[in-house]
Each structure stands twice: as C-alpha cells, then as structure tokens.
Amino acid sequence: MYTSEEPWNSTELDGLNGSEANFSQGRRSHDMEEDGNQHPFLTDAWLVPLFFSLIMLVGLVGNSLVIYVISKHRQMRTATNFYIANLAATDIIFLVCCVPFTATLYPLPEWIFGNFMCKFVAFLQQVTVQATCITLTAMSGDRCYVTVYPLKSLRHRTPKVAMIVSICIWIGSFILSTPILMYQRIEEGYWYGPRQYCQERFPSKTHERAFILYQFIAAYLLPVLTISFCYSLMVKRVGQPTVEPVDNNYQVNLLSERTISIRSKVSKMVVVIVLLFAICWGPIQIFILFQSFYPSYEPNYTTYKIKTWANCMSYANSSVNPIIYGFMGASFQKSFRKTFPFLFRHKVRDSSMASRTANAEIKFVANYFQTERF
Structure with missing residues (x-):
C-alpha cells in the first residue's frame, strides 16, 4: 500500500526526540546559518535505501530463478507452480517499479519524479499488492480443492x-486499484523551503477513512479470512486416506500414504508463504488504520x-518467498540442482548415492515379499 504520509513530512520530524533528534536539531541550526533551506540528514536517509537495495537484490535474483526454473523444466509446469510463478512476477514488478522510488523518499526532501510517476508508482504498487493477495487466495483455494476433492481435482x-485464473487475477487487481488514480497527486508543502509531495488527497476525512478501510478489506482482511477458511476445511480432511485401500492391499495403501505426504508438504509450503505475507504486511496495514481512525493520533518521531x-x-x-521454495519445495530443490549443477556437485553426488541406497532397499523388500509369497 502506498502510504499517504511521506517519510520527510515536517509534522513528524518536528516531533523528534532522542539522540537523532538532538543531532538533527544541532545540524538544523548549523545548516540554517549556512543555508536556510538545508534539511537535516537522518540515519534512515542511507540505512533504509541500503536495506531496500538488499531486498531488491535478493528478491530479483530469487524470483527470476523461480520463473526460469518453472519455464525450463516441463515437470515443474503444474497448477500450483503456475500460481507460484504469478506470485514471483508480482514481486518482480513491485521490486522494479515501486521499491526504487520509495527508497528515494528517505534521502531526498521531496518528490522529484512529477505528477504522472506519482500516480503511476502508487497505482502499480497497489496493483501488485492486490494481485499478491488474490494469488495467495487462489493458491490456498487450489490446495483446499485438491485436499477435499482429490478425485475431482x-x-x-x-x-x-x-x-x-492468473490472467483474471491481474485484470481484477487493475480494476480494484483504480481509486488510487483519483486520490494520488502532487501537493505543495513547506519543509526548509517549498516542497512537492506525492500523497493521497481526499475531499474529506470521511472519504479518507472509507478509502483506507476499502484498501484494508480488499488487500488484506478479506484474503486472509478466505485463506483461513480454506485451511480450516483442509485441517478436517488431513489424515483421511486419499485412496481407500482394498483388502489391505500393500501397494494401494503405500500409494495413498505417499500421495497424502506429497500433498501435505506442498500445502505446508503454501501455509508458510501465506503466514509470511500476513506477518509482513500486517503491521503497515494496522498502522495506517490506527493513523486514520484513532482520534488522538499525533505524528512524532x-x-x-x-x-x-x-x-x-x-x-x-x-x-522471502524464493527462500521458502528453496527450503521447503522438494521439486524446486531438484530443479535448481538440474539447472545449476556446478553449485550442487557435492549434494548431487550425495543424493545419487542415497537414491541408489533407496533403490536397493526397494529391491530387497520386493524380493522379501516374493519369497514370503512362495
């Protein structure tokens, strides 16, 4: 969500306290003697952009690898992985088109990219966040469907x-995000001289609260509630055999357990992805609600x-999502190793030995059953 209150807003910086406040006040008085329009340069002016740069590096490399692996290996082109690729695409667009512009808000005293980019960046940020929410909801619904109705699925x-479904998600996200274009604009302000700010401007406080509540429901609350409902259905189903064994048939029983195990691992990975989204986006969503609806809210440092x-x-x-795929997605691990064998030579050698050992154990079990049968 593109926040309406910019980080350099004078109303917040006027309430500084602590060591940075003392430094900035001293810096302010010294700068005003030399140049009356020089703004204070706080620690976050370099620390936050540095953190954003790290996020961009990790996110672009990781999500690009995810899309590349899914497109390269035919066995990876499953329904779940199509949603994962769509999720990776939303992250890449968000990182490329939104994060750099937000990073400039901290070292610079004002918005320097003009009115069009003000609307475009805010709109695209809302679109990608909305698309992420709906994609996660679709992934959860997909896991719920395959768990509750395994044969129909x-x-x-x-x-x-x-x-x-992914194409429809993008179309729906563009439609749901159109209100941003009406309210996002360049506003004139003053902080150590006249400044231009890119922020949301509403006709009234009622309009502002209605819009923030709409964003919270559409981009956070409704998807989280829908996902929670899907997983509550899945919890009831987990543990029940997907294929009922007939006459205690060993092979059918083994296939049933294996199918449940594989689907359970995929579902756990999706659960972790959804939980991380709720945890990462929850604080800013709750803060914006608090900022708008709490009557006694006063901005300070x-x-x-x-x-x-x-x-x-x-x-x-x-x-963080590509890291989850790497740690929890067995199919992603295998595909990464096939794509970049030079990075996994030692592990591939170990896994091949483990595979040979497993095959030997399977042959031993098969021979055992044959001897027992005769």
Whole structure:
C-alpha cells in the first residue's frame, strides 16, 4: 500500500526526540546559518535505501530463478507452480517499479519524479499488492480443492486453468486499484523551503477513512479470512486416506500414504508463504488504520520510526518467498540442482548415492515379499 504520509513530512520530524533528534536539531541550526533551506540528514536517509537495495537484490535474483526454473523444466509446469510463478512476477514488478522510488523518499526532501510517476508508482504498487493477495487466495483455494476433492481435482486442476485464473487475477487487481488514480497527486508543502509531495488527497476525512478501510478489506482482511477458511476445511480432511485401500492391499495403501505426504508438504509450503505475507504486511496495514481512525493520533518521531519499520517489513515480503521454495519445495530443490549443477556437485553426488541406497532397499523388500509369497 502506498502510504499517504511521506517519510520527510515536517509534522513528524518536528516531533523528534532522542539522540537523532538532538543531532538533527544541532545540524538544523548549523545548516540554517549556512543555508536556510538545508534539511537535516537522518540515519534512515542511507540505512533504509541500503536495506531496500538488499531486498531488491535478493528478491530479483530469487524470483527470476523461480520463473526460469518453472519455464525450463516441463515437470515443474503444474497448477500450483503456475500460481507460484504469478506470485514471483508480482514481486518482480513491485521490486522494479515501486521499491526504487520509495527508497528515494528517505534521502531526498521531496518528490522529484512529477505528477504522472506519482500516480503511476502508487497505482502499480497497489496493483501488485492486490494481485499478491488474490494469488495467495487462489493458491490456498487450489490446495483446499485438491485436499477435499482429490478425485475431482484431477480433471479440473490443470496448468491451463491456472493460467486463465492468473490472467483474471491481474485484470481484477487493475480494476480494484483504480481509486488510487483519483486520490494520488502532487501537493505543495513547506519543509526548509517549498516542497512537492506525492500523497493521497481526499475531499474529506470521511472519504479518507472509507478509502483506507476499502484498501484494508480488499488487500488484506478479506484474503486472509478466505485463506483461513480454506485451511480450516483442509485441517478436517488431513489424515483421511486419499485412496481407500482394498483388502489391505500393500501397494494401494503405500500409494495413498505417499500421495497424502506429497500433498501435505506442498500445502505446508503454501501455509508458510501465506503466514509470511500476513506477518509482513500486517503491521503497515494496522498502522495506517490506527493513523486514520484513532482520534488522538499525533505524528512524532516514534510513530515515524514505527511506520518506517512497518514499510521495511512489507517490502521484505517480496524477497522471502524464493527462500521458502528453496527450503521447503522438494521439486524446486531438484530443479535448481538440474539447472545449476556446478553449485550442487557435492549434494548431487550425495543424493545419487542415497537414491541408489533407496533403490536397493526397494529391491530387497520386493524380493522379501516374493519369497514370503512362495
């Protein structure tokens, strides 16, 4: 969500306290003697852009690898992985088109990119956040469907359906984000001289609260509630065999357990991705609600630091998903190793030995059952 109150806002910086406040006040008086329009340069002016640069580096490399691996290996083109690729695409667009512009808000005293970019960046940020929410909801619904209706899902869960759903997600996200274009604009202000700020401007406080509540419901609360409902259905289903064994057939029973195990691992990965989204985006969503609806809210340096931390948390979400795939997605691990064998030579050698050992154990079990049968 593109926040309406910029980090350099004078109302927040006028309430500075602590060591940085003393430094900035001293710096302010010294600078005003030399140049009356020189603004104070706080620690976050370089620290936050540095953190954003790290997020961009990790996020762009990780999400690009995810898309590359899915497109390169045919066995990776599953319905779930199409949603994961769509999620990676939203993260890349967000990192490229939004994060650099937000990073400039901290070292610079005003918005320097003009009115068009003010609207475009805010709109695109809202679109990508909305698309992320709906994609996570679709992934959770997909996992719920395959868990509750395993046989029906074989007919309907196809990569083509996932691609169509992904296209609809983007169309819906563009439509739901259009109100941003009406309210985001360049506003004149004053902080150590006349400044231009890119922020939301509403006709009234009622309009502002209605719009913030709409954003909170559409881009956070409704998706989280829908996802929670999906997983509550899944919890009831987990543990029940997908294929009922007939006459205690060993192979059918083993296949049923294996299917449940694989689907359980994929579902756990999706749960972790959804939880990370809720945790990373929750603080900024709650802070903006508090800022708009709490009658006694007064901006100061403490609220500024909280808001900066909450923004960093939300932006970090775009770089953590590929790490989750690497640690929890067995198919992603195998595909990464195939794509970049020079990085996994030792591990590939170990896994091949483990595979040979497993095959030997399977042959031993098969021979054992044959001897027992005769």
